[in-house]
Amino acid sequence: MSLIQGNTMASHSDATTDANAASGSVTQAAQAVLAQSTQRGGGVQMLGIDKIYPGSNSKALNDFNLEVKPGEMVVLLGGSGCGKSTALRSLAGLEDIQRGRILVGGQDMTAVPANKRGMAMVFQAYSLFPHMSALENVEFGLEIRGVASAERRKLAMEKLDLVGLADQAGKYTQQMSGGQQQRVALARALAINPKVLLLDEPLSALDAKVRVQLRDEIRRIQLEAGTTTVFVTHDQEEALAIADRIGVMNHGRIEQIADPVSLYREPATEYVATFIGLTNRLPGHANGAEAEVFGQRIPLLEGSRTGDVTVLVRPENISLIPAGADADAPKAARDGLTGPEARVNVIHFLGALVRVDAVLTATGTPLTIQLPASELPASLKSGSMVQVAPRPVPALAV
Ligand SMILES: Nc1ncnc2c1ncn2[C@@H]1O[C@H](COP(=O)(O)OP(=O)(O)OP(=O)(O)O)[C@@H](O)[C@H]1O
Ligand SMILES: [Mg+2]
Structure with a gap:
């Protein structure tokens, strides 16, 4: 059977946020691949599935x-x-669906059994054969498809090389680390040259450092192979870092699907805005295209409500200057800043960035403000009073 599977386990980890890190060279590379990949594997359509x-x-x-x-x-x-898992398993043909159609490369797969769909799946649990070597595990899918021994070995070695394990081919998988085992699982999935690669929280069982390494590697390999891929995670940082597009799911459907930057900058709903990245909830009054928040005019995104609203403002879209001691604030930040007063609770240094947790003195509203570390006023510390104001960056009013 061509569909390689194992067991799923529920898992949960708190995602941290830096959506801005999501853009950059990987995205450019992805676009280049997309532009020339229409001939490779099929696209996928899931239509009206219940x-x-x-x-x-x-x-x-x-x-x-x-x-x-x-x-x-x-x-x-x-x-x-x-x-998420139900969507992936339904696509793979591992679940019966009550309504809807599934197409791959334009061909209707709805009634095609899992082992004939040309898909491969990698799960959170490695689901390898412990008594087999890495090479034998990768060969397995090819063997059951009747690929001859010499060809099998060659293809399996190529895939092990691709995941950086060529020198470990003879090792039993039970003697390997979690990260190595998941590389073997990935090589095994890729060995059958699937039309569609499905990954269900493949990194959840790994520690943070290995997780980031393997995440970036999966993306590199996926771009190289040009394989149509659906990757499931509940870790927003992971999603932002590797996706061409992210579909944010809620109650059994996709609430919004877009590239990481658009999703972060132009969330269509409150759920999406709060699920991706951090957001401040500021009181305002909206009339159509704009809202007034703390005396500043904020352009509004499509789907915003009017009247008395809560405006969802990202941490980097709030300016801050020390109250009464604005001499050491950057000039740009001082210009035209007339906002309410807030007290700084905690300053979190995040390397290049600084996150400031503050509270509005008048209302007790909590605020999260993020700025480049180089722009942090030198005098600022826990207990400092600051003046804050939202920047005129489009936001959603709910
Ligand atoms: N085998 C099953 N039998 C009955 N209900 C199920 C089964 N598997 C999942 N469900 C239910 O279907 C819904 C969707 O489950 P699913 O496993 O797809 O969620 P998920 O988004 O993958 O969650 P997680 O992040 O925890 O893995 C949940 O309400 C779940 O309880
Ligand atoms: Mg799941």
């Missing part, structure tokens, strides 16, 4: 729609129980 588990009276997938372009990496992101 999934109800036996004995359940609610829909795990509720009119779920997803389109993945050939060679694209889409990450499904969302809280526990929102239907």
Whole structure:
């Protein structure tokens, strides 16, 4: 059977945020690959899918729609129980669906059994054969597909090389680290040259450092191979770092799908705005295209409400200057800053960035402000009084 699978386990880790880190060279490389990849593997379409588990009276997938372009990496992101794994398993043919259609490369796969869909899946648990060497594990999928021994060995070695384990080919997988085992699982999935690669929280069992390394490597390999990929995670940082596009799921459907930067800058709903990155909730009054917040005019994103609203403002879109001691604030920050007073609670140094947790003195509203470390006023410390004001960057009013 061509669909390689294992067991899933629930897992949870707190995601930290730096959405700005998501853009850059990987995204450019991704676009280049997308531009030339229409001939490689198929794109995926999931259309109007409903999934109800036996004995359940609610829909795990509720009119779920997803389109993945050939060679694209889409990450499904969302809280526990929102239907991410169900979407992936339904795509793979591991779950019966009650309604909808699944197309790969334009071909209807809805009634095609899992082992004929040309997909490979990698799970959180490594699901390798412990009594087999890394090479034998990678060869396994090829063997059951009847690939001859010499060819099998050659293909498996190529994939082990791709994941950086060529020199470990003879080792039993039970003698390998978690990160190495997941590389073997990835090599095994890629060995069958799948049309679509499905990854369900493949990094959740690994420690933070290995997790980041392997995450970046999966992205590099996926770009090289040009394999259409759906990657499930509940870790927003992971999603922002590797996706061409992220689909934020809620209650069995995708609430918004967009590239990481657009998703961060132009969230369509409160759920998306609060799930991706940090956001401040500031009181304001909106009339159509703008809201007034602390005397400043903030342009509003599509989908914003009018009247008395809460404006969702990102931490980097709030300016701050020390109250009464603005001489050491950068000039740009001082210009036109007439906002309310806040007290600094904690200053978190994050390397290049600094996050300042503060509270508005008048209302007790908590604020999170982020700025480049180089712009942090030297006198600022816990207990300092500051003046704050939102910048005129488009925001969502809810
Ligand atoms: N085998 C099952 N039988 C019955 N209900 C199920 C089954 N698997 C999942 N569900 C339910 O379907 C919904 C979606 O589950 P799913 O596993 O797809 O969520 P998820 O987004 O992958 O969550 P997590 O992040 O915890 O892995 C949940 O309400 C869950 O309880
Ligand atoms: Mg899951």
